[in-house]
Amino acid sequence: MSADLPFFRYHPDPLASGSIRESAETCACCELSRGWVYTATFYTARDVSGGFCPWCIADGSAAERFVGDFTDSYGLDGVSEDVLHEVTRRTPGFHAWQDPRWLVHCQDAAAFVGEVGYAELAAHPEALDQLRTDMRLNGWHDESRLEHFLTSLGEEATAMLFRCNNCGVHLAYPDAS
Numbered sequence: 001m002s003a004d005l006p007f008f009r010y011h012p013d014p015l016a017s018g019s020i021r022e023s024a025e026t027c028a029c030c031e032l033s034r035g036w037v038y039t040a041t042f043y044t045a046r047d048v049s050g051g052f053c054p055w056c057i058a059d060g061s062a063a064e065r066f067v068g069d070f071t072d073s074y075g076l077d078g079v080s081e082d083v084l085h086e087v088t089r090r091t092p093g094f095h096a097w098q099d100p101r102w103l104v105h106c107q108d109a110a111a112f113v114g115e116v117g118y119a120e121l122a123a124h125p126e127a128l129d130q131l132r133t134d135m136r137l138n139g140w141h142d143e144s145r146l147e148h149f150l151t152s153l154g155e156e157a158t159a160m161l162f163r164c165n166n167c168g169v170h171l172a173y174p175d176a177s
């Protein structure tokens with residue numbers, strides 16, 4: 001990980017998640033080639049010719065210039081306006097099959113860790129328990145089917161893992177094609 005990249009509190013390792021990669025591409029906002037380019041979602045009605053550099057994400061200039069959001073505010077309930085803006089306008093989004101959503105804990109947005117399978121999820125039993133509870137609430141009443149789905153994560157479906165910056169707990173939601 002390059003020490004030169006801006007730090008994103010809500011997405012601390014965008015290289016590991018694949019949202020930012022090394023590239024000689026010119027940034028669509030500052031028009032400089034900074035060596036790194038953003039590869040994930042950006043929602044805007046404007047035409048954007050190419051990717052953004054991490055600096056134009058971090059300082060909000062890309063979101064401001066193209067009147068867009070990196071992440072939909074869906075799911076970001078109960079967080080302050082500042083946090084909402086930091087996540088949607090100054091934080092790299094991530095790649096997902098379905099529209100990405102951001103998880104919340106301790107009335108703050110959680111930090112996105114990455115897309116994981118069962119083994120990585122099982123290393124954080126609290127995330128696995130929370131996912132199991134959420135899925136039961138969403139209508140997964142067949143326990144053996146549910147356990148099969150969870151242990152198969154990483155194959156067809158995956159889990160999006162987050163970590164609370166305040167209490168350190170891990171959380172996840174399932175994503176599938």
Ligand SMILES: [Zn+2]
Binds near residue numbers: 030031052053054
């Ligand atoms: Zn730029």
Ligand SMILES: [Zn+2]
Binds near residue numbers: 105106167168
């Ligand atoms: Zn927390």
